[in-house]
Amino acid sequence: MGTQTRHGREQRDRIIDELAAIADCQGGVVSRGQAYAAGMTRGEVRAQLRARRWQRVWSRSICLHTGPVPILGRHWAAVFEGGDRAMLDGAASLVASGLTGFEARVHRVSVPRGVTPLRGVGLDIRRTRRWSSVDRVATGVPRTRVPVAAVRAAMWAESDKQAALLLTMPVQQGLTTAAHLGQALLAVKRDRRRELMHAVVNDLLGGVRSLGELDVARECRRRGLPEPDRQVVRRGKDGRYYLDVCWDTFGLVVEIDGIHHTWATSVVPDALRQNEVVLGEARVLRLPLLGLRVAADDFFDQVERGLRAGGWRQAA
Structure with missing residues (x-):
């Protein structure tokens, strides 16, 4: 015995x-x-x-x-709750793929239609027609590929601002490219944020300087503000440079920042250019392209205050 x-x-x-x-x-x-x-x-x-x-x-x-159960353990547990074909998705998938600076408070998991979803605090298992085995990462915790996860995270985000950030951050951190985001976005045929997501991805692709300037001019007209001069040429120590949006009469410059302005190769030239403008006694405001998408009222309130400080008065 x-x-x-x-x-x-x-x-x-x-x-x-x-x-x-x-x-x-x-x-x-x-x-x-x-x-x-x-x-x-x-x-x-x-x-x-x-x-x-x-x-x-x-x-x-x-x-x-x-x-305490570590975040990796919760990722695996969330997938186990979804069953054999479950994949971590959205923001939680991005975090599992290495995204930093963002906390996924809810573990979202995608499963095919026909699977009975379970419930739990901090757990969101979704049956989706978009489920596909080709979207699954081959190693580590079962999860969707970064471009797919980013697009879905934007679709499920709590706000437009958060949606824009969840598309932008993976590109900034080198987890994917804007082109791959665009390819993943093509699969989304209907969603309330589809237009916003297309605009943000277009911004990330980098060919949007003129788009941003046109957006500013259109918003100024709509808000009764004077229309700016665009692509004004200045001459600095190292040659000519362009200001994105400028009101010479009122001593105000707005520099439109696309995603490339956050990269190391642009930080120094941008700073030097802004310093030259300030030394020329003009006020400089910075307007991230994302600001046009998610906080336009706040930014254009600053533009109006800058114009008034330079002497502009709205016609009675």
């Missing part, structure tokens, strides 16, 4: 060691299916949970310790 008991304990220890090795690659988490496949019985799993050696993560996942 003692030998059988010892043998049973040794076998259980081997199973737990095997599960621990699996959990090491999954943020400390395994699925119930993995635990049963390794040889654990349902009763043994319940005993580990009752003894508070392990903890439950949602309904289909178990963490093999009782400390």
Whole structure:
């Protein structure tokens, strides 16, 4: 009897060691299916949970310790909740792919139609007609490719501003390219943010300087502000340079910043150009193209204040 008991304990220890090795690659988490496949019985799993050696993560996942569940563990647990064909999606997928500076408060998971979605705090499992195995990353936690995840994150974002950021940040951080975002966006035929997403991706592609200037001129006309001079030429120490939008009469310049203005190769030239303008006693306002999409009223309020400071008065 003692030998059988010892043998049973040794076998259980081997199973737990095997599960621990699996959990090491999954943020400390395994699925119930993995635990049963390794040889654990349902009763043994319940005993580990009752003894508070392990903890439950949602309904289909178990963490093999009782400390805080790391973000990687929650990513895996979210996928386990969705079943065999589930993929982490949207902002959570971006974070799992290396996006920094953004916290995905909800773990969204995409599953094919026909799958019964589960529910849990901080968990959002969505049945979608857009589910496709070709969108799945081949390594690590099952998740959608970055361009697809970014587009869906923008679709599901809490606001237009957040949508624009979730399209922009993966490009800024080198996780994808604007061209790949554009390709992923072509699959979206209907969505309330489709026009906004196309505008942001167009901005990211870099061929939008004239578009931004036209947008500013149109907004000025609509708001009763004087129409600016555009692409005004100045001469600096290193030759000629252009100002995007300028009101010479009122000493105001607006520099329109596309995505390229945040890159290291542009930071120094942009700063030198702005300093030259300021030394010439003009006020300089910076208008990110994203600002035209998500905070136009705030920026044009500043433009109006700048014009008034330069002497402009609205006709009675």
